[in-house]
Amino acid sequence: MKKGLTRGLVTAGVALFAVAALAACGSKTSDKKSEDKTIDELKISFVPSRNPDDIAVATKPMASLLQDELKKQGYTVKKVDVTVGTNFEAVGEALASGAADVGYGVPGSTYALYKDDVNVILTATRAGLNKDSSDAKDWNDGKATEPTDKQATSYRSILVTGPSEKGQALAKKVNAGEKLTWNDLKDANWGLSSTTSAAGYVYPSLWLNDNFKHTVTDLAHTVTIDSYGSGLARLASGQIDVLPMYADARRDFADAWTSTYGQKESIWAETNVIGVTPAIYNDGILVSKESKIMTPEFQKALKAAIKDMGTTEDGKKVLAVYSHKGYKDAKESDYKSEFAAEKLSQKNAK
Structure with missing residues (x-):
């Protein structure tokens, strides 16, 4: 066999092996991406700003509603666990430890206290009131x-x-x-x-x-x-x-x-x-930095799912317990006055 022909066969073999390897790698990547789109459990903790029993009843349908909306975003969530915290700090502590993935309806002052352990993703909008005087x-x-x-x-x-x-x-x-x-x-x-x-x-x-x-x-x-x-x-x-x-x-x-x-x-x-x-500033929806499922991609999907849920009739019934009318994207700087307020409050409490 001529040297040129031998070299060509070897080169072709190497190329075929590389294509096969890339295909196998691509398959593994695709499988991993698919696996990442499945969440075993999403734990949501609501703050008890109203009667806890009323909140528990009103938010019970949220599990299936959010699963449906997340499915539209490409995520399969096997279980959504919805609970009501015993107080505001209990929700903050659960987020800080990773015992809860999402804190719902969290006041800015609670966010300020736990801001090193959480990210804010959404801020609620409410109907304005016909009374807003400082007097x-x-x-x-x-x-x-x-x-x-x-x-x-x-x-x-x-x-x-x-x-x-x-x-x-x-x-x-x-x-x-x-x-x-x-x-x-x-x-x-x-x-x-x-x-x-x-x-x-x-x-x-x-x-x-x-x-x-x-x-x-x-x-x-x-x-x-x-x-x-x-x-x-x-x-x-x-x-x-x-x-x-x-x-x-x-x-x-x-x-x-x-x-x-x-x-x-x-x-x-x-x-x-x-x-x-x-x-x-209005209540926020916070996610735990300690949560293993709160990737940037899932946070993006969760924001879209919650906002979309709020436009449905069933979703509006869930939001009504907090008088929320909808949500807008939020960032830490939106709450800078709350951080200052909390800092002064903590200072005065000493």
Whole structure:
């Protein structure tokens, strides 16, 4: 056999071997990509900003809805585990440890506390309200706070008093156009949410600091509430005088005020706003940096799936428990004011 022919046969053999090797490699890559598109379990933890039982019931259909939407994004998720955290910090801790993959409806203040352990992927939008004044007495016309067609990415915390004698005295002063003093507030009975709750703790503390050079830690009488529902029950019964809450909380519990809490008059007649905080950026959807499934590709698919889910009728029912109307992409810098607020709050708490 001639040398040229021998060399040609060897070259051809090498080329065929290379093609076969590439084909085999490509097959393995394709198989791995397919495997990566299957998620055994996605663990989602909701914050208990409303009655935990109500949240659990409302969000139960989310598992199948999200599985369907993720399927459209090319991911097969075998199981979606939906739970409600015992408090705001419990959700943050679960994300930080990797025990939860996704934190849902997480306030900016909780995000600020755990920002080294999580990424924010979406921010909720809510219907704007027909009351948004910084002047407390503007909220006290006895009429319901109503949603508008305008979508908002921020909300207020309002300091609400109830039918107790002290609560009525504080409201009377505010509605007369008089300024409250620290002495007016320090001995009242306050109901406060967990320390990372933006509307129920952090921003009310900053409001006290801005107006009276004090924080919630200086108040003489405080109790910690596990949800706004239980807090409003205490407010209705007179156990507490002041309850900080998100701006449309009274609307969410208007029926319960008379049917569950046993009040004769409406919540709009028996409660008053005595303080309004600056705007707070809306709740976020966070993902754990410790999660083994939260690759950049899956995060992208999850964002698209949640946004698409929010456009369906069944999805809207799930979102309604938090008054969410939809979602927009979010980044860490969106919450810089929340980070500053949390930093100041932590400093003042020392």
